[in-house]
Amino acid sequence: MEVRVRRTTLRLLTTFRSSRLAYDSTDTCIATIGHGGVAGQGEGTPAWAHGETLEEVIEAVAAEGAKVLGPDLSDPDEVLDRVAEWAAPVGARMALDGAVHDWLGRRAGQPTWRLFGLSRTLAQPTGYTIGIASVAETLEVVANAPDVGAFKMKVRSAEDIERLAAVRAVTSRPIRIDANEAWSFETARDLTPRLRDLDIQLIEQPFPTDAVDTYRRYRDLPDRLPVFLDEGCTDVASVHAARGLADGVVVKLAKSGGVRATRRVMEAARRLGLSVMLSCNCESELALSQAALLAPLADRIDIDSQFLLRDPPFRGLGLDQGRIVLGDAPGLGVVPGPEDPPIPDAGPGPAAES
Structure with a gap:
């Protein structure tokens, strides 16, 4: 070997x-x-x-x-x-x-996805992540975005409401938001009515991972957004800890350690009745093709970093009406880029x- x-x-x-x-x-x-x-x-x-x-x-x-x-x-x-x-x-x-x-x-x-019994085109449309930027820059990103199923917008504070409202004014696609642990309970409580008015679908990791009581307080609000844990979900044990704190979990190969380990996390989440979002970090199409093998276990897909790269080292993934199309080359389906x-x-x- x-x-x-x-x-x-x-x-x-x-x-x-x-x-x-x-x-x-x-x-x-x-x-x-x-x-x-x-x-x-x-x-x-x-x-x-x-x-x-x-x-x-x-x-x-x-x-x-x-x-x-x-x-x-x-x-x-x-x-x-x-x-x-x-x-x-x-x-x-x-x-x-x-x-x-x-x-x-x-x-x-043959492609590994075929060995797994997958269809070449994933069933769920993928999301597309938009970083924090000015309103004008954000609208430009939206205007030039690929034909995806949803937008996931990074947020930091109440100032991002203007960006969210601007995007909602130009699209009916689902919008998800991700605070990356930046919010306090008060911020979430005060912003939630406005977020609901904008038809925001869910929020990822609003509070720090260890702010367990804050997650419980937010969950007790009569009107709230669904919460998904990202940084706070890495393994099977953390999935069990998420029950009672969140409505779903975000899983990534780069948090759990590959297809086999991440599958265990996803199966545990589904047994507990938690919704599952399959996501990624900034990775090439090689890693994204690894993650795609787990798509049947996910309720939502957020495999999108291929759209953010200049001169990607691997190529093979496509897009059809918002859904990822896997490569057909033997193995994970991708081939090295020209560089x-x-x-x-x-x-x-x-x-x-x-």
Whole structure:
């Protein structure tokens, strides 16, 4: 078993702003595994909100990846379970898990989504995230947005009401908002009537993750918005903790550590009657294709970072009436972009082996 890992930089079309940060590029890692003459690739991004660094992710994959995968992939379920339970950074588990799923499809000579029994076009329309900007800039983004099913708007304070009202005036599409833990109870209470007037569908993570009493107070209001936990939902235990605090959870491979681990989180949420939104960080189409394998377990889809990238390193996803269309290449369905190196041969090399 051969494992290689490298860093790749994703450059955005414009600077993206939330209540927490602003950036115009981000780095992820690409893990490549080789076994039996077949190569597979997966993408991993650090759990930034929990202090992970890309250096830690790359180091874990390079140092331990081959050992975790084992000598062969004859029992993929066992291998994926080992990866999911590996005591490593979330991004490292995500990258290896993705590489195994890519390898499975490439070995079979068909897209992995077909092995999962998925339709090529996802059933749920995807959302499209709009960062914090001026009213004029926001309206320009909306005017040039792809044909998506909903808008998710990042918000920070009461000043964002003007932006929301401006967008509502030009579209009937559902609007969701995401405060990224920026609000107090008073802010949420005071803004909720105006948000309801604007037909805002839901709010993601209005309060800090540890503000349990604040979530309970808001939930007790007679008229409130549905609340989805994002930063506060990373694993099965946190899903159980969300019951009684929120109406749904936002799941991401970059929080839970890959397809196998995230599936467990989604299944737990559904058992508890929580709605599930499948989302992403700023990732390439490789990682988004990994996430798309879980689409049947989601009530809502927010797979949209491919629309934000300049010169993406992988291509293959399409869009049809707001719904993601998966790539049809063997494996995860995507191919390297013109600026990215091709997938290497799976033969022996100088990388870590077991």
